[in-house]
Amino acid sequence: MIIEPSDLPGRQAYRLLVDCVVPRPIAWVTTMDEQGRVNLAPFSFFQAVGADPPSIIVSIGRHRDGEFKDTGVNALATGELVVNVVTDELAEAMNTTAGEHAFGVDEMKLAGLTTSPSRVVAPPRVAESPVSLECRVSQRVPIGRDGGENQYLVLVCEVVAFHVRDDIYDDGRIDPRLLHPLGRLGGNAYSHPGEIFEMERPPSSRPH
Ligand SMILES: Cc1cc2nc3c(=O)[nH]c(=O)nc-3n(C[C@H](O)[C@H](O)[C@H](O)COP(=O)(O)O)c2cc1C
Numbered sequence: 001m002i003i004e005p006s007d008l009p010g011r012q013a014y015r016l017l018v019d020c021v022v023p024r025p026i027a028w029v030t031t032m033d034e035q036g037r038v039n040l041a042p043f044s045f046f047q048a049v050g051a052d053p054p055s056i057i058v059s060i061g062r063h064r065d066g067e068f069k070d071t072g073v074n075a076l077a078t079g080e081l082v083v084n085v086v087t088d089e090l091a092e093a094m095n096t097t098a099g100e101h102a103f104g105v106d107e108m109k110l111a112g113l114t115t116s117p118s119r120v121v122a123p124p125r126v127a128e129s130p131v132s133l134e135c136r137v138s139q140r141v142p143i144g145r146d147g148g149e150n151q152y153l154v155l156v157c158e159v160v161a162f163h164v165r166d167d168i169y170d171d172g173r174i175d176p177r178l179l180h181p182l183g184r185l186g187g188n189a190y191s192h193p194g195e196i197f198e199m200e201r202p203p204s205s206r207p208h
Pocket residue numbers: 026039040041042043044045046059060061062068069070071072094095097098099100101184
């Protein structure tokens with residue numbers, strides 16, 4: 001079967017895309033508005049995209065009323081956000097924070113989570129998360145028709161501080177067997193990491 005997105009009605013292309021690109025990591029993003037109110041929400045349009053400076057992207061959609069989601073509004077206003085890693089144990093709390101709440105509602109409280117201060121940026125991190133990345137927005141890339149309901153805003157962000165819980169950290173690395181990161185599949189499906197194995201890469205034959 002071959003499907004062209006222009007033949008698909010409504011959100012069908014989005015649904016197909018998120019079934020294809022799996023499993024996706026989940027950025028659990030803390031931001032602050034200009035009055036210092038904390039906001040927390042999950043984003044699986046999330047990836048690592050650069051090394052020096054270490055960089056990530058998060059892609060923010062719009063609410064049904066056409067406004068960018070609160071995370072996007074806050075990150076654009078302040079230029080700062082914290083990406084917290086979602087583990088198996090935090091799945092339900094993460095889901096609670098995905099509810100569509102009025103601007104200014106503190107999803108941390110709703111989910112029974114605790115904040116912990118960041119070092120470089122103003123938004124706090126989620127204390128229960130074993131890994132948090134303090135970030136500054138470095139580029140904004142609009143995706144889709146300007147002002148359209150399906151328009152996304154990709155925020156390219158520089159990581160300015162890594163927080164890693166001591167027990168999962170060894171000699172500059174994080175043990176994937178101790179992290180238990182939750183993966184997002186299509187629809188409402190999620191995945192655990194399953195069996196973890198290692199493979200050596202083929203030797204390089206490029207001249208250098
Ligand atoms: C696992 C998961 C991943 C999500 N990924 C995204 C995403 O990548 N982009 C997006 O715009 N919304 C995503 N959402 C929906 C937002 O989390 C949801 O709209 C949330 O209410 C936005 O909150 P905010 O307005 O406080 O920023 C996701 C939801 C879940 C549960």
